[in-house]
Structure formats: structure tokens, C-alpha cells
Amino acid sequence: MVNAFSCLVKRKVTEEHPVRSEEIEKLSAEIEREIDARFGRSLAIRELDAGSDNATEIEVNNLSNAFYDVERFGITFVASPRHADLLLVTGAVTHNMEIAVKKTYDAMPFPKFVVAVGDDACDGGIYKGTYAVLGGADKVLPVDLKIPGNPPTPAQILAGLLSLMKNAKKTR
Amino acid sequence: MTSPHQEDVASRAIREILGDNATGITTRGPGGEWYVPVDEGVFEQAIRELAVRKFVLISLFCAEGVSPESRHSLFYVLERKGSIVILVRPVAHRQATSIATTWPSAAWPERECRDGFGIEFSGAFDTRRLLLHEPYQKDFHPLDKAFVNAPVTTNDDVPVADEYPFRSVTGEGVYQVAVGPVHAGIIEPGHFRFSVIGETVFNLEIRMFYTHRGIEKLAEGKAPEDCVKVAEAVSGDESVANATAFCMAVERLSGIAVPDRAWFIRTILCELERCCSHLGDQAGMLTDVAFALGASQFSVLREEVFRKNAELTGSRFLRGMTCIGGVKRDIPADRLTDLGEFVGQLRKRYRVGLSIVLSTPSVIDRFSTTGVVKRELLRPLNITGPVARASGGRVDVRIDHPYGVYDRFVPVHTPLTDGDVLARFTVKAQEFLDSLDLIERLITAIPQGAVQSTEPVRDGYALALVESARGQNLCWVKIKEGRIDRYKVRTASYCNWPAIEHAVPGNIIADFPVINKSMNLSYAGTDM
Numbered sequence: 001m002v003n004a005f006s007c008l009v010k011r012k013v014t015e016e017h018p019v020r021s022e023e024i025e026k027l028s029a030e031i032e033r034e035i036d037a038r039f040g041r042s043l044a045i046r047e048l049d050a051g052s053d054n055a056t057e058i059e060v061n062n063l064s065n066a067f068y069d070v071e072r073f074g075i076t077f078v079a080s081p082r083h084a085d086l087l088l089v090t091g092a093v094t095h096n097m098e099i100a101v102k103k104t105y106d107a108m109p110f111p112k113f114v115v116a117v118g119d120d121a122c123d124g125g126i127y128k129g130t131y132a133v134l135g136g137a138d139k140v141l142p143v144d145l146k147i148p149g150n151p152p153t154p155a156q157i158l159a160g161l162l163s164l165m166k167n168a169k170k171t172r
Numbered sequence: 173m174t175s176p177h178q179e180d181v182a183s184r185a186i187r188e189i190l191g192d193n194a195t196g197i198t199t200r201g202p203g204g205e206w207y208v209p210v211d212e213g214v215f216e217q218a219i220r221e222l223a224v225r226k227f228v229l230i231s232l233f234c235a236e237g238v239s240p241e242s243r244h245s246l247f248y249v250l251e252r253k254g255s256i257v258i259l260v261r262p263v264a265h266r267q268a269t270s271i272a273t274t275w276p277s278a279a280w281p282e283r284e285c286r287d288g289f290g291i292e293f294s295g296a297f298d299t300r301r302l303l304l305h306e307p308y309q310k311d312f313h314p315l316d317k318a319f320v321n322a323p324v325t326t327n328d329d330v331p332v333a334d335e336y337p338f339r340s341v342t343g344e345g346v347y348q349v350a351v352g353p354v355h356a357g358i359i360e361p362g363h364f365r366f367s368v369i370g371e372t373v374f375n376l377e378i379r380m381f382y383t384h385r386g387i388e389k390l391a392e393g394k395a396p397e398d399c400v401k402v403a404e405a406v407s408g409d410e411s412v413a414n415a416t417a418f419c420m421a422v423e424r425l426s427g428i429a430v431p432d433r434a435w436f437i438r439t440i441l442c443e444l445e446r447c448c449s450h451l452g453d454q455a456g457m458l459t460d461v462a463f464a465l466g467a468s469q470f471s472v473l474r475e476e477v478f479r480k481n482a483e484l485t486g487s488r489f490l491r492g493m494t495c496i497g498g499v500k501r502d503i504p505a506d507r508l509t510d511l512g513e514f515v516g517q518l519r520k521r522y523r524v525g526l527s528i529v530l531s532t533p534s535v536i537d538r539f540s541t542t543g544v545v546k547r548e549l550l551r552p553l554n555i556t557g558p559v560a561r562a563s564g565g566r567v568d569v570r571i572d573h574p575y576g577v578y579d580r581f582v583p584v585h586t587p588l589t590d591g592d593v594l595a596r597f598t599v600k601a602q603e604f605l606d607s608l609d610l611i612e613r614l615i616t617a618i619p620q621g622a623v624q625s626t627e628p629v630r631d632g633y634a635l636a637l638v639e640s641a642r643g644q645n646l647c648w649v650k651i652k653e654g655r656i657d658r659y660k661v662r663t664a665s666y667c668n669w670p671a672i673e674h675a676v677p678g679n680i681i682a683d684f685p686v687i688n689k690s691m692n693l694s695y696a697g698t699d700m
Contacts, residue, residue: 051384052408054408057359057360059488065468065471077358092385094385096384097353099307129322130321130386131322132385153482
């Protein structure tokens with residue numbers, strides 16, 4: 001009989017597999033150090049879909065699965081922009097989302113960072129120059145970092161966040 | 173391929189309705205669909221009679237340059253028992269009558285045709301804009317050929333009078349909860365307007381199309397091979413399904429024969445995509461009832477499938493493999509053997525995760541009787557996919573309109589009838605295991621040979637249907653002078669979204685996330 005209790009006494013599922021690669025662990029350790037030093041041990045991220053095809057959202061979500069588990073390093077995805085240090089924008093900014101994107105950014109307290117994730121958020125991608133989008137996130141918001149990819153992998157997103165923190169001034 | 177004269181349910185219905193005159197005007201498309209040009213009088217009669225014969229309106233769209241007598245034509249795509257009839261209705265002066273009161277699945281498409289082409293539907297009960305929100309100018313119709321795709325000026329300020337009017341529910345103790353477009357989690361944007369009495373939802377109205385990226389217009393004028401990546405961008409987690417549908421339509425209209433090995437590989441990719449989607453849904457549903465232990469079982473497996481995808485194709489989303497005429501690269505035999513072993517392991521570990529979930533009473537309690545989709549809604553709204561199959565619907569494009577190798581590798585499923593979250597969870601579990609079986613059988617039986625045809629693309633138009641993880645995806649492609657002239661794409665989510673307005677009322681607002689997740693609707697695939 002398999003039940004929730006047997007999972008507690010059994011070995012953890014995630015340990016049976018080489019779930020965390022050395023590359024991810026090394027990256028993550030560095031991120032943790034940077035977060036500790038610059039963001040008072042926690043980095044609160046608000047994800048914002050400005051017109052994405054949902055592949056990037058899936059990869060951002062994957063950062064929380066057992067393989068990456070970014071909460072270990074102080075990264076949390078928060079429900080409200082009022083709690084966020086960083087806005088992670090995915091997708092080209094559509095006209096239908098423009099107002100919501102601006103309002104979300106305005107709701108964040110200072111100091112705040114904006115990271116564009118995925119080709120479409122970086123410069124409009126395949127939608128560049130069409131009627132429905134304004135272009136990349138930088139058409140509407142001051143973007144601090146762009147992480148290209150169609151979509152970027154969770155490891156690439158982590159590497160991007162690390163480079164942002166290394167270049168950001170100490171915020172507290 | 174179907175013979176050009178063989179009678180089926182659709183052609184028999186048309187002959188009965190229109191008499192022998194029908195045979196002279198009816199033509200058969202390369203995908204086996206029947207095109208019937210109808211003038212106004214005949215249209216009214218035909219659509220009424222098709223309703224009596226229990227046809228389902230699966231799509232309604234507009235295209236230019238098809239009917240000789242007018243610039244715009246409306247295509248009413250009706251389906252029954254694996255056969256399809258398309259009524260082609262010429263539109264004079266951009267005026268047509270609405271059928272949305274008798275065919276609810278026409279309500280959104282009519283609003284879409286109005287926004288896209290400026291066609292006014294008289295008698296429509298809902299004339300609010302759909303694709304184009306308030307920032308767009310009122311007389312802007314981007315899909316009309318008169319508009320050349322370029323950035324447009326929009327309204328900076330939206331006067332209060334022009335704000336989108338939601339249905340209002342009034343009465344003692346009724347209050348509204350407005351959610352979105354920016355939600356609390358990492359999900360896509362949409363607006364939900366709940367009218368609530370206490371904790372119970374009395375009415376739910378959804379507003380979509382925040383991620384309207386102009387996919388259909390974007391495709392126009394492109395070389396067909398360049399358009400595959402546009403199809404992949406319709407919805408990230410349906411990249412393979414939509415690319416396959418697009419390529420199938422182009423192959424059909426050009427008469428390109430896809431090599432057998434290519435179809436085996438395409439089908440393996442389609443089923444891997446379904447596995448990822450179903451694992452993600454199941455993890456999400458468990459997260460939404462706060463059962464993290466169960467959720468993490470499925471999200472671990474899903475990550476492994478993503479990594480396997482990357483190993484096989486170079487993309488975690490299986491992008492860049494599907495192409496017109498087959499697939500871009502072959503998958504070597506040792507990789508396929510390895511995939512077979514992986515699938516076997518996956519099945520074992522999945523069963524462990526599943527039994528944990530199904531033996532947890534608190535999960536069953538939250539899932540059971542929550543968010544019921546009634547069977548009566550399936551046909552009027554054209555609800556398809558696992559949502560339909562959890563409510564007693566026997567619909568699956570792979571079985572009803574087999575494409576590629578699905579006539580030889582038939583999916584097995586037993587529809588459930590409860591229509592609640594638990595039924596959808598169980599159906600997805602069955603389908604996940606069935607997809608693993610299919611992949612194993614395909615790997616065993618895969619023939620040697622080429623993986624891409626080199627036959628040229630021709631001009632013409634054709635319809636293609638595929639079964640994505642979410643249900644029936646439709647696309648209609650017209651090529652003129654070697655370029656895409658019209659790419660109509662409609663995903664299962666587009667039809668399944670309105671079902672949530674019926675599934676949620678009567679439930680408490682706290683159950684909305686799990687109901688939403690159990691239906692797994694793509695915002696990007698709806699908004700396009």
C-alpha cells in the first residue's frame with residue numbers, strides 16, 4: 001500500500017536520481033551568496049506575462065521544481081508587485097497588456113529591477129514591427145537585463161539572474 | 173486519403189438538405205472536407221437543417237478572395253461522426269446575420285470576424301469587441317487585406333464610457349471580485365469577474381485576448397516553410413501539435429506525401445508533448461489543493477521528460493523538428509531504444525505517484541464533485557479533449573479523423589461521465605499511460621527510410637485537425653502565389669474557455685484555481 005506516510009519513511013524520490021547537476025549547484029551557490037550580500041538574503045520576484053506564448057512561463061515555473069528548487073537560495077515568486085524586488089517580464093508587450101504592464105511596474109517599491117526573459121521580451125522577437133505589439137519590454141519599462149532564448153532554459157534564467165546581481169549595486 | 177466521391181455523413185446531409193443541386197456545387201477538399209457555397213436563402217435553411225442533424229459548429233472564420241461574387245466569405249465548419257462540411261457564405265457589404273443564438277460556439281468567432289474584418293452580424297446578442305481591447309481605434313480591422321501589417325497608433329487614455337462592460341449581477345449580498353489580468357501566480361493574463369454571494373460564485377465572466385499577438389496576420393505573406401515557427405508560437409506547450417496541423421494543411425493542399433518514418437517520429441513527438449502537458453496539469457491541480465507531496469512527484473517526472481525532449485530534438489519544447497514534408501532530422505535508432513527504456517521507467521514511477529494521490533482522502537474530497545462540466549454543453553460549445561472525455565464525450569481527433577499513423581496506432585480511452593475535477597484528473601492519468609504505450613509501440617514498429625519529402629508546395633487551401641493535449645486544434649491554410657494568404661488557427665482552448673463560465677458557478681471561489689487548472693486552458697492559444 002502506497003500512501004503519503006510511506007513517502008515519509010521511504011528515501012526521497014528526488015535523491016534517487018542525479019537531479020541536480022553540478023553546473024546548477026555551482027550557479028545556485030553563487031546566486032545565494034549574491035542574494036545574501038545584496039538583497040538581504042531574499043530576492044522577491046514578480047513574474048509578468050506581457051504577451052508570451054506560455055513556454056517561458058513554464059520554464060520560470062520549472063525553477064521551483066525539485067531539480068532547481070530556487071527557494072533554497074532565497075528566491076521567492078511573490079503574488080503581488082508590492083512585495084517584489086524584481087519584475088520578470090516574458091513575451092512581447094501587446095497593446096492589450098500595455099496598461100497592465102505599466103501599472104504592475106508602478107506598484108513595485110523602489111529599488112526595483114526589470115529583467116526581460118525570452119526572445120520576444122528582449123526585442124519583440126518574431127512579432128517585431130507588427131500591429132499587435134509595442135515590441136520588447138524595453139519599449140515600456142527600464143530593462144536592466146535581457147535573457148534571450150526561445151524559451152531560455154531554467155539554467156539560463158538562473159545564470160542571467162546571477163549576472164544581474166553581480167552588476168547591481170548593493171541595495172541595502 | 174479519402175476518395176473524392178465517396179459519400180459520408182456530411183455529404184449525405186447536404187444532399188438531403190439541398191437536393192440534387194448540391195452535387196454540382198459541392199467540392200471535396202484535400203483533407204476530405206466538403207465545401208458547399210451557399211447564398212443567403214440556402215444558408216439559413218442549411219444551417220437550420222444541420223442543427224437538426226446534430227452537427228457541431230467547430231469553427232467559423234472569414235477569408236478573402238475565395239467566393240467569386242464577393243470579397244469576403246464566411247466559412248462555417250461543421251462536424252459530425254468524423255466527416256466535415258464547410259458552408260462557404262459570401263458576405264456582401266460586410267453584413268451578415270448572426271447564428272450565435274442557436275449555435276453558442278459561434279458567439280466568439282462572430283465577434284472575432286467583426287474585429288478582424290469589420291463584418292457586422294445583425295441579431296447578435298453580444299457585440300462587444302473581442303480580440304482588440306480599448307486601446308485600439310474603433311475602425312481598425314487588422315485581418316482585412318487593406319491593412320498592411322505595421323505598428324499602429326493606439327488610444328493612450330480610455331474614457332470611462334468606453335471601458336469594457338461586464339455583465340452585472342445585483343441584489344442583496346452580491347458583490348464582485350475582479351481578478352486579473354495580472355494574476356498571483358506565474359500564469360498567463362486573463363480577467364475573471366466573479367459575482368459572489370458569501371463564498372459561493374453566482375456568476376463568472378471571463379475576458380481574454382490580453383496576449384493577442386496578431387499570429388494570423390503575422391503569417392500572411394510569409395513563405396510556408398517560414399511559417400512553421402509562427403505555428404509553434406501559437407501556444408508554447410502545444411508547439412508540436414500546432415506545427416503538425418499547419419504542416420498537414422500545407423501537405424494536403426500541395427499533395428505532398430509524408431514518408432512513413434517521418435509520421436512515426438512526428439507522432440512520438442506529439443505524444444511526448446501530451447505527456448508533458450498532462451504531467452504539468454496533474455502537478456498543478458495538486459498544488460492548487462495544497463498537496464505538495466503529490467505535485468512534486470509529477471513535476472519531477474515532467475522535468476525529466478523536458479530533458480529527454482532536449483536530448484532527442486535540441487529543444488525542451490520539441491521546437492524546430494516539424495517541417496513541411498516530414499521532420500527536419502531523423503532520430504537515430506539508439507536514441508529511440510533509449511527513449512523506450514525511459515518510457516518504461518517513467519510508467520513505473522508515475523504509477524507510484526498516482527497511487528499516492530488516489531489514496532489521499534483530502535485530495536479526493538477536494539476533486540470530487542468540484543467544477544462539473546455538464547454533458548449537454550459539449551456539443552453547443554464544441555468542448556473537446558480531456559475536458560469532454562471526462563464528461564462522457566467520445567471525441568478525439570486521433571480516432572474521429574485519424575491522421576498520420578493514428579489509423580494503425582489507435583489511442584484507447586474510456587470516457588468518464590462525472591465531469592468533475594476528479595474525472596478530469598483520472599482521464600488525464602489514463603491518457604498519460606496510454607501515450608506511453610503508444611510511444612513504445614511506435615518505437616517498436618518504426619520503419620526505416622527518409623524523414624522528409626522534397627515535393628514542392630503548391631497553391632490552394634486545405635483544412636487540418638489534430639488532437640493536442642487540450643483537444644481539437646483546427647487550422648485552415650490558403651496559399652496564393654507561393655505565400656501564405658490566410659492562416660486560420662483555432663485551438664481547443666478557444667472553445668473550452670467558455671465552459672469554465674458554466675463549471676464554476678455554484679462552487680466556492682477558493683475552488684476556482686483547481687477547476688481552472690483541471691481544464692488546463694491556454695491563454696496564448698486562445699488570444700493569438
